[in-house]
Amino acid sequence: MRRTPVRRRTGPLAALAISLCLGGGLLAAPSQATPAAAPPTPSAAPTTAQGPDGAGPLGPAPSAARPVEAEHVRDARTPLDQRPPLSADRDALRHDYDMSVAPATPDTLSPEQRHPSARGRARAACDVGDFTGNTGAALVEKVRGAAPDCVNTLFNLTGADARGAFREEQMVTVADALRAGSADYPGDGSTGMPQIVLFLRAGYFVHWYNPDDVGEYGPALRAAIQGGLDAFFDSAHAGDVTDANGETLAEAVTLIDSAEENARYLPVVKRLLEGYDASYDDSWWMLNAVNNVYTVLFRGHQVPEFVDAVERDPSILRTLSDFAAQHLDLLGGEQSYLTSNAGRELGRFLQHATLRPEVTPLARGLLRRSEITGRTAPLWVGVAEMTAAYDGANCATYGTCDLPERLTEAALPVRHACGPSIDIRAQEINAEQLAATCASLTGQDAFFHDIARDSGPVADDHNETIEVTAFDSSTDYQTYAGAIFGIDTNNGGMYLEGDPSVEGNKPRFIAYEAEWLRPDFAIWNLNHEYTHYLDGRFNMHGDFAAGVSTPTVWWIEGFAEYVSYSYRDLPYEEAAAEAGKHTYPLSTLFDTTYENADTTRVYRWGYLAVRYLLERHRDDVDTVLGHYRAGDWRAARQHLTRTIGSDYDADWDAWLTECAAGGCARTA
Structure with missing residues (x-):
């Protein structure tokens, strides 16, 4: 991914919703390092915000072809006075090493592959009216009877629906149900306890982002949530080391933080840490339950009562x-x-x-x-x-x-020049692998220029040499990259452009070997990230902030995907499958931003939009790039939204049908 803007945490923990499972890695301006991480949708899996050090906890990965899950994720650097609630899409990937575009990308895994405990859970229809149109016992029954996937959708509510579902009276009702249900909690989800807890988490999340819609939360809710959590953690089966119990327990630990009760439940945090042993390792949910206590601690520093409590004990x-x-x-x-x-x-x-x-x-x-x-x-x-x-x-x-310098010398001892414009720093790479990497990068130049039809670097761009940093694995990237470069590592790599107008500026992209592909050698997202460098130097005037001053993400990420797949002569099967769904008009994709879109829209639909325009409307691409190269973002935006507007939407729709039927099987 190219340089993405930092999404500040402004609510209980909204992080994964914020991060993207990059089709290629991320872009980041010098002080704007963002994650290219776990998937998608504005309500995603729980994560933690970062403090000034930029590093929250990491999380557990289920058994899969490669590590793709985590509860504690490095998120955009967030001031400690901002604490958004965690969002919660059970199907979102939660790991500080989320990758992006390649065969068997993590976000193409089924829910069962990602969450073994989700096996057999049906995706039931979800009627928001069940939660907005009922109160009291009727509301509780609707929550208990809903599928967890249905309750997940409530994290997105706004307006009248947000108030109808999550006003204080509704939350008190469900918190009281948590207390009552804990008396005979059987240690599994048969009585709807996971849904009860998830509903409460959703309420805090929505309230954080839409307080005017929801209305005030006050002492009544605080008393009710304390009573509910007290009862649950004191229940006979809350400590069962099973997947069945772990689902509710993991969510309840996260709910501690959502409700800002971090101080009150320090004994629960200690109990889970002291109780952990190898028996937990057989349960993905129990591992999450233990790991979620780090969220309670990490974000507790933002709660004055928490600090006071730790000072006392x-x-x-x-x-x-x-x-x-x-x-x-x-x-x-x-x-x-x-x-x-x-x-x-x-x-x-x-x-x-x-x-x-x-x-x-x-x-x-x-x-x-x-x-x-x-x-x-x-x-x-x-x-x-x-x-x-x-x-x-x-x-x-x-x-x-001198920590960054010491870590650099220790973790990146290999230095190699691919020529006058590309330097490689690597952790462990042999001569043959270096030669293959250099050949792939230098060979891409001519391919890029043939498609871009540029006439040289944009004005005031001095990014003449790029540094390619390659760690030995996703784990090593996760361990070192944040401390060395001050970036987030819940992604598939990151391009740091810096300020290209400054003489001596050093752009770099930071990546890692795809260890899951061994014995084959591949630096993950190598060509996608290199495209960001070339695109920034030859197509996009100025720095990253300038480049995203209008919605340009459809091009930034779509073009990087297009060049990466086409240059490597690989069909983009996931994008072709999306084409068959006809999800977005072309005119809608011109409005894509990192904030309003998920991974699928940013990468796969970005690719489709770029490919369509290059194949059917090359003159429009040249016009838009002319404006991008001049830094005339408004003119480019006007061409896309007014000159083109919706005129191509019908032809686009027909092209999508052709693409899905095999027209995109050939590489461009």
Whole structure:
């Protein structure tokens, strides 16, 4: 993905809804690093916001061809005074290593493949009126009887529907149902408890973003939610180590944060961390339940009562330290994130001067138990990042001074020039792989220029040399890239353009080897990201902020996909399948932004729009690119929305039919 704007958290945890599972990686301006991450839709899986260090916890991945899921995701850097609620699309991918475009991309997996516990769950029809038109016991019955997928859709409610479903009286009713249902909670979803909890989470989420629509939340709801959560966590089966219980438990832990009850439930956080053992590893949901406590801790720093509570009883600090120290064996394995998150969240308490004397020796102890490279690196780097962010003046105490430079030298020892315009820095790559990578990149230049029909770099662009940074795996990218480059890593890679008008500016894209394709060697999204560099230098005037001052994402990501697939002579089967759905008129796609679209619209439909225009209306492409190259974004926008407008929509629709029927099987 090219440079994407930072989406600030402004509600309980709206993150995955915000991030995109990039078809190619991300674009980011110097101070605008955003994730290209987990999929799509404005109501996505739970994630955490980031603090100034830019790193929240990571999360569990189910057994799949490659790691694709996570609860704690690096999100756009967010001020600590903003705390959006977590959104919740169960089918959204939750992992700090979400990839993008390639065979078997994660967002093409079925819900059952992503969430084993979802197997057999039908996608029932969902009538919003069931929740807006009922109150009291009738409302509770509708919530209990709805499919979780149906309740997920409520995260998108606005206006009268938002008020009808989630005004305080409705939320109090359902919170009371959580309390009542906990008395005989059987440890599974048979009584509708997952839906009850998810409904409450949706209410807090919608209220955060649409407070005027929903109305005020006050003491009545706070008392009700405390009563409901108290009853649930005290229930006999809330601690069952099973997938059946884990579904409700994981959501309930997230609900703690949604309701901003982070301080009250610190004992629950401790109980889950202290109770974890290998028996949890057989349950995806139980792993999420444990990992979600890091969300409660991470975002708790934004709640004054939470900090006060830890100051009164700092035992959670020792719990985190002990968890990390006792589970060093997890590092390098599927549950590595549990250990590294513990260290990271311990270190985050360094931001409070009153707690620093207790945190410092614990953080130093974890740094001594781990190393900057190798299996224990995720723990070392996570703790080191926190020391740099929150106690940098005392870096010598921890041995973490000059952290980005030290990490760069340790993790990216390979340096290689592909020629005068491309430099490679890599973690581990042999001569044959370097040669293949250079050939792929340099060979793409002529292909790009043939399609773009440019006459050279745009005015004031000095990005003459690009640095290609390649980590050895998605895990290594996740471990190091954020600390070195200050970017988010819940994506398939990121292009950092910088300010091309500055002499000596160093654009780079940061990527990693697709370890799931081994023994074949491939740097994930290599050609997509390189297209962003070429597009920025030869087609898009100015920096990223200028380039997205009007909706240009249809071109930015669609063209990168088009060049990547066409240059590699690969059919884009997922895009052709989308064409058969006729989801979007062409005129609608001209309005695509990173904020209003999901992965499918940004990448697959962007590809389709670019391909259609190149095949059927090349003159219009030349006109629009002429305006882009001059930085006349308004003129380009006018051509798309007024000159073209909806005139091509009928022909576009017919072209989509041809594409889906095999017309797009050939590469362009």
